[in-house]
Amino acid sequence: MNLDALTYAGSMENLRDLADESRHLFVKGDICDAELVRKLLIEHKIDTVVHFAAETHVDRSILGPAPFIQTNVTGTFTLLEAARQVWGKNRSGKRFHHVSTDEVFGSLSLQDDAFTESTPYDPHSPYSASKAASDHLVRSYFHTYDLPVTITNCSNNYGPYQFPEKLIPLTILNALRGRSLPVYGDGMQIRDWLYVQDHCEAVRLVIENGRLGETYNVGGNNQSHNIGLVRKICQVLDELHPASRSYLSLITHVPDRPGHDRRYAMDIKKIHAELGWSPKHDLESGLRETIRWYLDNPEWVKNFLAQNEYDEWLDLNYSDRGAQ
Numbered sequence: 001m002n003l004d005a006l007t008y009a010g011s012m013e014n015l016r017d018l019a020d021e022s023r024h025l026f027v028k029g030d031i032c033d034a035e036l037v038r039k040l041l042i043e044h045k046i047d048t049v050v051h052f053a054a055e056t057h058v059d060r061s062i063l064g065p066a067p068f069i070q071t072n073v074t075g076t077f078t079l080l081e082a083a084r085q086v087w088g089k090n091r092s093g094k095r096f097h098h099v100s101t102d103e104v105f106g107s108l109s110l111q112d113d114a115f116t117e118s119t120p121y122d123p124h125s126p127y128s129a130s131k132a133a134s135d136h137l138v139r140s141y142f143h144t145y146d147l148p149v150t151i152t153n154c155s156n157n158y159g160p161y162q163f164p165e166k167l168i169p170l171t172i173l174n175a176l177r178g179r180s181l182p183v184y185g186d187g188m189q190i191r192d193w194l195y196v197q198d199h200c201e202a203v204r205l206v207i208e209n210g211r212l213g214e215t216y217n218v219g220g221n222n223q224s225h226n227i228g229l230v231r232k233i234c235q236v237l238d239e240l241h242p243a244s245r246s247y248l249s250l251i252t253h254v255p256d257r258p259g260h261d262r263r264y265a266m267d268i269k270k271i272h273a274e275l276g277w278s279p280k281h282d283l284e285s286g287l288r289e290t291i292r293w294y295l296d297n298p299e300w301v302k303n304f305l306a307q308n309e310y311d312e313w314l315d316l317n318y319s320d321r322g323a324q
């Protein structure tokens, strides 16, 4: 069962690749709706909750933090409470898995070691602060109520179907529309890019075999600075979908994001040692698959651009930065 409020970044079109429709039930609803969540857990005898639902975009959290507190903090609390009440003492075979982010750990300098599962929390944006709060709540339910929980903290995801507010799909779609490619500040911030399928495989392994109460870092082993990544996207587009001049000419440095974290990097030894997971995609192969997907799915892109108030978002976030 897939419970989704279908807010701005959600779309039924994103479910069209499901291998077996008969094994999937879609419910449109909000994780903050306690009655609904309780009812679904009881009626469908749900034994495993995988909590992916979140507001995730840092720039949106800067311009309007309230939905982040609502969905990420209150929503997580509502799901935890429902699981606690409905599962009661009958916890055998039950699992509450919470999907979180590396951003809860704050920012690294170039010399720092990568984040481990025991790095102290130090969130810097309303987004990462709301995720940190939700992680703490999940852990508290393990210690206080013995709720059978696991947590994964992942690095930056990318791949097909990603809402193009995030750097990689934003760059691809802006390039295809001949718009400028906005790089915040000097573009030397570093992220660790994780292909979405690798992430999903890690989550599945943790649900099946992860130890209760434990956290597992999930990263792509693919660190790149933003300017190098944007250039790489341009080069792949120049090769796969050449325009009259190179897409590189569209790159524009724009004013930085407030509180912008300099570097994230994940130490993924624990999940590798305990569960045998490591990412299968390097940035080169993952980027090519992703760019191909956006090129091969013009219908999705067209429908998407017509809905979701996407251009309004571009105006709101970028017009003051001088990018268009």
Ligand code: TYD
Pocket (backbone or CB within 6 Å): 057, 058, 059, 156, 165, 166, 167, 168, 170, 182, 183, 184, 185, 187, 189, 190, 191, 226, 257
């Ligand atoms: P983003 O995809 O928003 O993920 P996060 O902030 O969660 O890491 O951004 C990835 C990096 O790219 C981040 O350092 C901010 C930068 N960035 C730009 O330079 N320009 C943009 O237009 C966007 C959206 C992000």
